[in-house]
Amino acid sequence: MKAVISVTGCDAIGIIAKASCVCAEFDVNIVDISQTVLQEYFSMIMVVEIDKISAPFSVFVDRMSELGKANSLEIRTMHEDIFNAMHRI
């Protein structure tokens, strides 16, 4: 099972490091990262594997969301099936 973490907000040093750190804390494996910086606006998508996650997925979702708030970023963590349902037939 995979989840998609999207991070948007103003660019700053260490955004990827902080997000990766939380992933490691929960035994969540990062399988893909893509990021763009347009002027000062940062957007990143991480695709992660959650098969071996060490806590309930909802706790991880909350933790990521808190990390976003603490760094003035918007971080959404969503199960990949919502994207598959919408964009794959």
Next chain:
Amino acid sequence: MLASNDIFETINMIREECLDIRTITMGISLFDCQCDDEKRLCTKIYDKIMFHAGNLVQTGMDIEKEYGIPIINKRVSVTPVALMCGGVSRDGALNIARTLDRAAGELGINFIGGYSALVQKGFSNGSRTLISAIPEALATTERLCSSVNVASTKAGINMDAVALMGKVIRETADLTKENSAIGCAKLVVFANVPEDNPFMAGAFHGMGEPETVINVGVSGPGVVASAIRRAGNECNLTEIAETIKRTAFKITRVGQLVAKLASERLNVPFGIVDLSLAPTPAIGDSVAYILESIGLEKCGCPGTTAALAMLNDAVKKGGVMASSHVGGLSGAFIPVSEDAGMIEAAGCGALSLEKLEAMTAVCSVGLDMIAIPGDIDEAVISGIIADEIAIGVVNTKTTAVRLIPAGKAGDMICFGGLLGEAPVIPVSRFSPEIMIKRGGRIPAPLQSLKN
């Protein structure tokens, strides 16, 4: 692999365009609660609802968090209570109402539907008892929703029921007048009522439904309006219809996913996805704005019925491919008080009761959440009901009436929350009283020689 523009499209729909799942509604059969003793009947109903729907709210919240899609309402619908009222007194029917309301409060859901009767051909004792209890039941409960089906294409129109419902709406308005006649916002009069509708106030758990079932209502007027705006002014209407279809497909796929998840987690069979575009008073979540983005100066102006017909058809065509089972009301809703664009259009005089009636001939539901003057006569209410019901019966579609008699023409009546606010629309001052008093039944219409 998912493309990042697809991911951002989904996120944008949720964040900017108000995409949500409007409701997960659990239908619960009450047939096995039947009992001679009225007190015991209420206990059995309460226990059964609590047993089956105990985890409904938490499951909805879990799915919302894990999949990142807001699920606005979790609700319960039950077997039409009139079917349980055959040997029950009026007080017993009121006790059932309070029992349902108490269960809804305990579950943490905002509405429970099924305080309903089906009287398209005539009244059973249970139906009479229930209908007589509706005004007081709605005035003394918070979350209870009631509906009465007075007609069908196969049975015709029960005009005695139409006359009675005019009186019931009048009484409900009087009993709840201190509170903007809020009772009437929870009471719908139907023709051709669907038995698997997840949307309130008209939801109930039909006779042919399984013991329990999960039905999901999707939404997303904001997403459709944005897609049309992005398509630009150069598109012709064929291209607009295609854009609506594609968008409706995507929205419904999310509904199908949520329905499947809820059904698995609650161990309750999946019933249907209702493909409705259900507006809310939030800016950007309006069906009227979709019509305006197609190119109307104001919703209600000439051309509105045609634009709505196209929208309604395209939503169904797109949605039906995206779900394994489609049902309920499926179409565009046009509740005046729950739609920022409709409120504006009714407020500036662009949208009249007569135009709304015409619009209901080509879209889902009917005259919905419309505030009419508070001093209106019950025969006039019945006349409005009869007209709207006739549209449904003759066109073999569901139509419904949810009128709120409150205030004076031009006043703004506020209901709060998702029910929104509505300007009071003027109604013809000429009366259909003699016709309504005749009673009887309007025969079922001919289904051939269609012109």
